[in-house]
Amino acid sequence: MDLVTALARARSAERPAPDTPAGAAVPDLPGPPIPLPQPGAGELDLGTLLRLSLAAQDRAGRLRPTASAGGLHPVDATLVVGHNCALPQGRYGYDPLRHRAHLLGPTPDDTPPGTTVELSLTPQRTASHYGHRAWPLLLLDTGHAAAALSLAADALGTGPPTLRLDGRSAHPLATLHIPPPTTAPSAQAPTPHELLTRRSAPPPLIGAPPEDALRALLATLTEASAGEIAWCAAVGGPRPGLVAPTPEGALRRLAAGEARPTLAAWAAGQGWIADAGAVLLGHGCPADADAPRIRRAHLRAGLAVGLAHVAAGRLGLAARPVGSWQQADLGAALGAPPGEDWIVHALALGTTHPREGTP
Numbered sequence: 001m002d003l004v005t006a007l008a009r010a011r012s013a014e015r016p017a018p019d020t021p022a023g024a025a026v027p028d029l030p031g032p033p034i035p036l037p038q039p040g041a042g043e044l045d046l047g048t049l050l051r052l053s054l055a056a057q058d059r060a061g062r063l064r065p066t067a068s069a070g071g072l073h074p075v076d077a078t079l080v081v082g083h084n085c086a087l088p089q090g091r092y093g094y095d096p097l098r099h100r101a102h103l104l105g106p107t108p109d110d111t112p113p114g115t116t117v118e119l120s121l122t123p124q125r126t127a128s129h130y131g132h133r134a135w136p137l138l139l140l141d142t143g144h145a146a147a148a149l150s151l152a153a154d155a156l157g158t159g160p161p162t163l164r165l166d167g168r169s170a171h172p173l174a175t176l177h178i179p180p181p182t183t184a185p186s187a188q189a190p191t192p193h194e195l196l197t198r199r200s201a202p203p204p205l206i207g208a209p210p211e212d213a214l215r216a217l218l219a220t221l222t223e224a225s226a227g228e229i230a231w232c233a234a235v236g237g238p239r240p241g242l243v244a245p246t247p248e249g250a251l252r253r254l255a256a257g258e259a260r261p262t263l264a265a266w267a268a269g270q271g272w273i274a275d276a277g278a279v280l281l282g283h284g285c286p287a288d289a290d291a292p293r294i295r296r297a298h299l300r301a302g303l304a305v306g307l308a309h310v311a312a313g314r315l316g317l318a319a320r321p322v323g324s325w326q327q328a329d330l331g332a333a334l335g336a337p338p339g340e341d342w343i344v345h346a347l348a349l350g351t352t353h354p355r356e357g358t359p
């Protein structure tokens with residue numbers, strides 16, 4: 001699969017063909033399913049880490065606590081388990097439907113303590129609905145899964161996770177090393193309840209978020225993107241336009257005028273976006289980006305929106321990721337040369353609480 005061509009086609013006006021079967025929700029894993037045991041003192045609680053991030057919450061419907069384009073959940077996890085972890089050292093496939101591990105083989109003696117989670121994809125799941133638009137969504141979904149694991153590690157008070165989202169490897173696409181716990185969770189860490197109740201608020205998402213919430217979320221997005229993606233916000237109200245964060249954490253006006261109806265047209269015609277309270281927009285990844293850069297930009301954008309989605313919930317805001325963008329050349333729309341600055345991902349915001357939204 002040529003990612004450069006796939007992204008150019010996903011960004012075109014071409015419409016996807018009718019749905020095809022999504023296939024199994026979990027890849028075939030060898031050997032018997034192994035329950036995830038309670039951790040001993042000083043061990044990483046792998047069972048809770050996965051319960052808070054990747055485990056299915058009910059077998060019938062919701063496949064993971066994390067967000068996923070179309071709810072299709074194409075991301076698979078392999079666990080490279082070292083010492084001080086609630087499973088014997090080894091390499092395991094994870095079955096999120098049954099919340100069980102399957103031993104795949106041994107790991108080298110110098111495997112770091114805790115666990116390294118390798119994220120890879122079953123592209124057919126997302127392609128079954130999105131067809132040629134699947135690839136950017138698959139990469140964004142992987143970033144969301146990395147965010148979910150990172151937040152779960154914070155909630156458990158592990159040492160800081162080490163993320164590898166450098167785009168150089170296609171298999172696995174991303175890895176996170178999560179060390180054993182060192183302290184109690186920090187006061188800023190999300191709670192297990194917050195992670196398990198995160199939802200994409202059903203449209204309409206109405207009501208303008210306060211400026212300090214926009215500033216805080218743009219800061220979270222910018223930090224998580226590590227320079228791969230820039231962020232701005234489309235706002236309505238009496239002074240509609242685009243605002244961007246300054247290095248000092250303030251907001252500056254990037255453009256004046258109502259952008260949300262254009263965004264709705266660019267996002268596969270999703271009309272509700274025109275009425276969203278605000279839309280946080282991740283942009284970059286030029287048309288001449290090579291495959292590693294495309295991977296990096298989308299993984300980082302997915303990670304950033306995954307973190308900001310939970311942060312928005314903690315600020316009392318309703319939020320919904322938006323991943324399907326066609327002809328969304330933001331740079332050209334603002335007067336720069338075409339092809340340099342495309343919308344990659346977004347988080348729509350409103351002030352309605354998710355449970356109060358109208359499905």
Ligand SMILES: Cc1cc2nc3c(=O)[nH]c(=O)nc-3n(C[C@H](O)[C@H](O)[C@H](O)COP(=O)(O)O)c2cc1C
Pocket residue numbers: 064065066067068069070071137140141144198199200201267270302320321322323324
């Ligand atoms: C990468 C990505 C792209 C998404 N794109 C859209 C979108 O364009 N429109 C939309 O309404 N929801 C979108 N969503 C939200 C999903 O539909 C939602 O996560 C899924 O239905 C599962 O629901 P939950 O987030 O409440 O668990 C997207 C989610 C992700 C992770």
